[in-house]
Amino acid sequence: MGKQTPIQYKDAGVNIDAQNEALARAKSAIRASFTPGVVGDVGSFGGLFDLAAMGSQGHLLVASADGVGTKLEVAKMAGIHHTVGRDLVQHCINDILVQGARPLFFMDYVGTGRLNPEVVSDLIRGCAEGCADHGLALLGGETAEMPGLYADGDFDLVGFIVGSVPREQLLDGSRVRPGQRLLGLASDGLHTNGYSLARKVVFERLGFGVHDKPAALGGETTVAEALLAPHRCYLEPLMPLLQKGQIAAMAHITGGGLLDNLPRVLGEHDAWIDRSSWPVPPLFQWLCEGAAIEVSEAYRVFNMGIGMVLLVDPAQEASIEAELLAAGERVYRLGEVRSGTGVVRWLE
Amino acid sequence: MGKQTPIQYKDAGVNIDAQNEALARAKSAIRASFTPGVVGDVGSFGGLFDLAAMGSQGHLLVASADGVGTKLEVAKMAGIHHTVGRDLVQHCINDILVQGARPLFFMDYVGTGRLNPEVVSDLIRGCAEGCADHGLALLGGETAEMPGLYADGDFDLVGFIVGSVPREQLLDGSRVRPGQRLLGLASDGLHTNGYSLARKVVFERLGFGVHDKPAALGGETTVAEALLAPHRCYLEPLMPLLQKGQIAAMAHITGGGLLDNLPRVLGEHDAWIDRSSWPVPPLFQWLCEGAAIEVSEAYRVFNMGIGMVLLVDPAQEASIEAELLAAGERVYRLGEVRSGTGVVRWLE
Numbered sequence: 208m209g210k211q212t213p214i215q216y217k218d219a220g221v222n223i224d225a226q227n228e229a230l231a232r233a234k235s236a237i238r239a240s241f242t243p244g245v246v247g248d249v250g251s252f253g254g255l256f257d258l259a260a261m262g263s264q265g266h267l268l269v270a271s272a273d274g275v276g277t278k279l280e281v282a283k284m285a286g287i288h289h290t291v292g293r294d295l296v297q298h299c300i301n302d303i304l305v306q307g308a309r310p311l312f313f314m315d316y317v318g319t320g321r322l323n324p325e326v327v328s329d330l331i332r333g334c335a336e337g338c339a340d341h342g343l344a345l346l347g348g349e350t351a352e353m354p355g356l357y358a359d360g361d362f363d364l365v366g367f368i369v370g371s372v373p374r375e376q377l378l379d380g381s382r383v384r385p386g387q388r389l390l391g392l393a394s395d396g397l398h399t400n401g402y403s404l405a406r407k408v409v410f411e412r413l414g415f416g417v418h419d420k421p422a423a424l425g426g427e428t429t430v431a432e433a434l435l436a437p438h439r440c441y442l443e444p445l446m447p448l449l450q451k452g453q454i455a456a457m458a459h460i461t462g463g464g465l466l467d468n469l470p471r472v473l474g475e476h477d478a479w480i481d482r483s484s485w486p487v488p489p490l491f492q493w494l495c496e497g498a499a500i501e502v503s504e505a506y507r508v509f510n511m512g513i514g515m516v517l518l519v520d521p522a523q524e525a526s527i528e529a530e531l532l533a534a535g536e537r538v539y540r541l542g543e544v545r546s547g548t549g550v551v552r553w554l555e
Numbered sequence: 556m557g558k559q560t561p562i563q564y565k566d567a568g569v570n571i572d573a574q575n576e577a578l579a580r581a582k583s584a585i586r587a588s589f590t591p592g593v594v595g596d597v598g599s600f601g602g603l604f605d606l607a608a609m610g611s612q613g614h615l616l617v618a619s620a621d622g623v624g625t626k627l628e629v630a631k632m633a634g635i636h637h638t639v640g641r642d643l644v645q646h647c648i649n650d651i652l653v654q655g656a657r658p659l660f661f662m663d664y665v666g667t668g669r670l671n672p673e674v675v676s677d678l679i680r681g682c683a684e685g686c687a688d689h690g691l692a693l694l695g696g697e698t699a700e701m702p703g704l705y706a707d708g709d710f711d712l713v714g715f716i717v718g719s720v721p722r723e724q725l726l727d728g729s730r731v732r733p734g735q736r737l738l739g740l741a742s743d744g745l746h747t748n749g750y751s752l753a754r755k756v757v758f759e760r761l762g763f764g765v766h767d768k769p770a771a772l773g774g775e776t777t778v779a780e781a782l783l784a785p786h787r788c789y790l791e792p793l794m795p796l797l798q799k800g801q802i803a804a805m806a807h808i809t810g811g812g813l814l815d816n817l818p819r820v821l822g823e824h825d826a827w828i829d830r831s832s833w834p835v836p837p838l839f840q841w842l843c844e845g846a847a848i849e850v851s852e853a854y855r856v857f858n859m860g861i862g863m864v865l866l867v868d869p870a871q872e873a874s875i876e877a878e879l880l881a882a883g884e885r886v887y888r889l890g891e892v893r894s895g896t897g898v899v900r901w902l903e
Contacts, residue, residue, distance in 0.1 A: 213847045223811070246615060247727065252807065252819065253619040253651040253718075255725070258606075264613065267594060271601040272662040272697045272715060280703055303601040314620040316664070316713045349620045349713075354751055355628055356711060361704055365664045365697075367620060367715035370601075377603070379595065403702055407562060459600065463571070471600065498562040 225322040226350055232328035236335035240345040254346030256312055266371035269308035273299055274365045277402040285417045285431035288326050292333020297440035298399050299368035304442055305457040307378040307449050308370035313338050315348035316365040320357030330364055341442050380472040382455040387544040388524045393537035394514030396436035400462040401509045408497040423493040433490050441515045444534035456518040460510040470549050477547025481554040485539035488512045573670040574698055580676035584683035588693040602694030604660055614719035617656035621647055622713045625750040633765045633779035636674050640681020645788035646747050647716035652790055653805040655726040655797050656718035661686050663696035664713040668705035678712055689790050728820040730803040735892040736872045741885035742862030744784035748810040749857045756845040771841040781838050789863045792882035804866040808858040818897050825895025829902040833887035836860045
């Protein structure tokens with residue numbers, strides 16, 4: 208056996224140097240996200256976090272895990288890798304915000320077939336910048352090079368977030384009442400859901416490339432710009448309302464759309480929604496026409512222009528609307544809550 | 556456009572029913588992992604956790620993210636999917652244990668090309684059972700079906716863990732002193748590292764299949780059994796020693812082996828290790844011969860039979876060794892700590 212050519216780890220497709228280079232490139236962005244809650248520096252075994260330093264002692268923790276879905280494929284096609292990290296962070300923030308939680312820290316995972324230090328550092332930097340902008344720490348993460356499992360150039364990006372909420376501010380659906388109003392906040396494009404269908408429509412059925420500027424989108428916007436618009440984060444406009452106790456419940460409109468996400472907080476109530484209360488953006492109209500899909504299907508796959516729904520007291524609807532408009536949100540009065548069975552119904 | 560065949564979400568390769576079925580199958584295993592810290596049930600937006608209910612109020616949080624690497628490929632080849640979930644949990648527990656932390660909760664992520672409910676529920680059940688066995692809660696997770704990104708039948712599995720440690724029990728390397736002894740705890744096989752190289756050697760160079768029983772492994776053990784042996788968890792034997800303050804530092808021997816992992820806690824000290832102090836198991840000898848790899852390379856890729864290294868006071872070495880032996884561990888006196896530059900040196 209001694210005469211055989213030795214196999215090195217690199218020969219098996221795992222390049223530890225490339226991994227170190229990717230981390231080194233992202234390090235300053237990671238450090239820039241550090242908050243007073245972070246104990247220690249980048250690169251220890253586990254990330255250390257001090258809740259007391261963030262005023263979160265005694266709060267409940269809220270944790271969530273998510274990915275970006277095949278928005279990653281669009282990023283890959285366009286060669287733009289820093290926005291999907293931000294997408295992931297902002298998606299995760301919204302996911303725990305609906306329970307009233309403030310985000311504390313985030314961890315990322317990048318799985319890849321062959322580690323390209325530039326791509327991986329862009330992905331991690333995107334996460335770090337998203338964290339820094341919203342006041343949470345990128346506390347740690349993992350990059351795994353797995354030849355064979357992912358094809359060359361393919362990668363997955365996964366995020367894990369931990370936040371906290373004072374027990375009395377927890378939103379768990381128990382404050383939903385008939386008569387409450389539904390306020391919708393506009394999304395910025397597809398956010399991170401419906402990309403498998405959207406890609407099939409745009410690239411396969413309609414035959415567009417990422418650099419094309421479809422007339423249906425006004426002729427100025429490229430497919431890449433339209434499909435890679437970052438997932439809007441609702442933390443800053445909503446946190447003051449949460450702290451004042453003015454939101455009874457919230458639903459983040461992700462996979463499953465309005466039809467599947469609102470019922471998660473409705474309990475024994477129905478959400479009656481007037482679909483003419485907001486303008487469905489051209490992107491969604493274009494995708495629906497291109498796919499020739501049923502409207503009922505579209506509202507289950509895409510957010511259709513609404514990224515977050517708030518349930519609020521009718522007496523406070525106008526003031527909340529005004530506060531959110533002043534904060535730069537596009538706000539729509541979607542409809543109201545009635546007794547029911549926990550489903551979304553369309554007001555015709 | 557109206558005459559075109561409508562595209563449904565399923566046509567784009569995303570099957571929400573299969574996702575729901577996978578979760579339903581795993582639900583009872585998930586609930587069985589719930590501890591008094593868990594607030595609410597499976598399936599809310601974010602997992603809720605009450606630190607006070609676990610006696611962790613005021614403690615530092617310790618968080619880590621990891622994957623199983625291409626051990627997943629072996630699991631796929633063998634059609635055995637429940638052990639890699641346990642691998643991941645036990646790996647993550649060890650990762651935060653080295654800082655003195657007790658695990659509180661875990662979240663999983665499964666990314667896949669086409670969702671096979673049986674495979675996905677096996678993966679999640681493996682995680683849930685690993686959690687239940689070690690007293691932490693599987694608090695939530697995410698399953699993503701991403702046609703195009705993963706090939707049919709391919710999947711990745713990622714875990715996030717959060718634990719806690721009383722500030723005064725935190726292990727951060729600051730208690731390392733010259734003269735401390737190095738105790739090694741035996742691993743159970745490769746754990747979750749070095750699989751890209753191991754697969755290349757076993758399946759490509761040596762031409763074995765997963766069901767073969769190589770003479771080098773005694774002729775009774777299949778390749779699948781040898782390569783899928785679960786990552787050993789050191790939580791239960793080590794927690795009593797940690798609580799007594801008898802461990803000065805610890806290193807979990809993962810990717811990078813003894814040579815890269817011990818330096819992470821050494822600071823300005825060297826770890827002098829006598830490689831004749833423990834028996835390198837036949838699996839590692841077989842892999843090294845098959846790969847014709849340099850010994851120096853092997854100790855950087857594989858754990859070589861040592862899964863965890865403890866730094867302890869020489870006066871307590873014998874009693875700690877006895878306690879660990881009584882707990883069922885295989886313990887080896889590897890060597891000692893001396894002043895130095897933060898590297899591992901071999902005692903010849």
